[in-house]
Amino acid sequence: xxxxxxxxxxxxxxxxxxxxxxVQTIKQATLDMLGQHLTVDDVCDTIIEWIDAGERVKPTTxxxxxxxxxxxxxxxxxxxxxxxxYIKVALVELGNSDERxxxxxxxxxxx
Numbered sequence: 001x002x003x004x005x006x007x008x009x010x011x012x013x014x015x016x017x018x019x020x021x022x023v024q025t026i027k028q029a030t031l032d033m034l035g036q037h038l039t040v041d042d043v044c045d046t047i048i049e050w051i052d053a054g055e056r057v058k059p060t061t062x063x064x065x066x067x068x069x070x071x072x073x074x075x076x077x078x079x080x081x082x083x084x085x086y087i088k089v090a091l092v093e094l095g096n097s098d099e100r101x102x103x104x105x106x107x108x109x110x111x
Contacts, residue, residue, distance in 0.1 A: 005057040005074050012091060013074060014051045016101035017044040024092075025103040026065070032107040038080065043087065043106055050078040062090060065104065077109055084109045 004010070016022050020040050025033065033043065051057065058075040062068045073090040088105035 003059070005059045009059075009072075009074065009091070010051055010057045012094060013057065013089060013101065014048055016091070016099070017047040017051075020044050022100045023103060024100050025106070029103045029106045032105070033103075036080075036083075036106075036108070038106065040103070042080065043103060046078050046080050046085075047076065047087065047089070050076050060088070062104075065090075068092075068102075073104060 005013075023040050023044060025040065033039070055076065055078070060073050060075055062071050062073045068090060071090060073088050076087045076089075078085055078087065086105055086107055086109040087103070090102045090104055091099070092102050093099045
């Protein structure tokens with residue numbers, strides 16, 4: 001099985017998910033969530049449940065998002081409303097006053 005993210009990073013993801021005001025979505029993730037009738041709060045709750053259950057948070061590298069290429073992102077594959085989802089998040093400005101979690105992907109997992 002592929003490696004999980006550093007436990008400290010996983011806890012940062014959880015901490016930011018606890019405060020949806022610190023969560024932003026890119027346009028595609030927003031459209032995907034609307035298409036599935038999901039809110040940021042729904043996704044944050046699911047991320048917290050996923051982490052609390054000890055499920056894997058997989059590190060990956062961002063390749064195509066302007067301004068974040070080469071930075072780390074983190075993937076999860078939880079179920080929401082009985083559907084397997086692919087969620088990809090990035091941590092931005094961690095430790096700064098404008099720190100936030102960026103929802104980059106929130107869509108049914110087709111893989």
